[in-house]
Amino acid sequence: MTDRIDDQLATFYADISQQPLTATLEDMTMNRFKERAARRVFATFATGTLVVAVAIAAAVVGLAAHLGRVAPGHAAPHGTNAPGPAAPVSSQPTPSVPTTTLTFTGAVSGTMRVTSTVCSPGFPAASAPPGQPAPGQVPASIEADGLLNGASYSLAISQDNPAEPGAAVPNDETTASLFKSKLGGYGFYGPIGVEVTTFKAGHIAIFDIVLTPDQGQGNGATVNAVGQIVCP
């Protein structure tokens, strides 16, 4: 005899199985998926490489500092008890740290950590249109991970490299995609339309990002966020 709960569960699961895919999954094509998978692998590799590089650098700096402290001075002159001059300790200036985070304020707030930045040479001065920024290193591609409104997202922004022959005028070819890479809390589920306007000044690029959440979470409202990245 079939338990009543079994019948109810059968109905329950049949109900679940009728649930349509989310728009993000529905619209995903195999090619787009492969691109994302490749980007994810790269981001993981880049992050891991960065961590290892930082660890090695810290170890080297620590070792150098240690050796500098214990390095013996020159031998004291014979017949004297005066100590020799202190051993020279070379100190390197701390390099300026480039911006490695994108800070979002406004309706969507949070910080994303930049995992990958590719800088391009910027406009050749001669070909720069009037009103455009001076030549300098400008971000051509940025990938970042972080929490926006408590949910985990990955952001990828890329634009035409103006140094490439035949490249379109920057700002016209800036594309961005924002997707949830991991489970997050509550936030903007599903497809998010992203429009990016880029303002460049020298080696600084400011991205004015417009997020359009799906109907389920944002009631169709559009919110703006501004991110900024500085190339070293």
Next chain:
Amino acid sequence: MRRTASRELTLQEELAFEEIVFRQRHRLYVIALGILRDRGEAEDAVQETLIRTWRAWLTSAGYGDRFAWAARICVNHCISRRRALTRRGFFTQRDLPATMHAASMSAIDPAMLDLSRIYARLSLRQRAALTLTKGHGYSIDECAELMGCSPGTVRTHIARGLTTLREGMTHD
């Protein structure tokens, strides 16, 4: 020649992945939805499953049912990921979001609403065991394989889950 053969094999595997897993992502989604009971989280779980499956696709060549292999990744990810978030304070185990009340029959049937409410109290493993066996027709042994535990453990999860559902239901 060898390079060409390798490319063909890669293409074959890619097509196999697309056929066996990518086009079956709704099945993965339904499994994740049965365990997580949240559309957004289920979506994330499926995306993560697809990526993990894609990365390790060649290692699944020895499995008879490669979709089941992907489903196992999905089930384990659902359980482990939710636990990790719970540890970090995103959720409490007994206070999980229930965003399933779409315009479906569960929204108008009091018994289904009741069941949905009590179902949210089940542990993730109880939900996984019930989802796989009652919702997808897997046998106890297959379910144990998917969950990475013994058949006896699966039976325990199912029995305790059903007991909780029976005791909590107020509508007959």
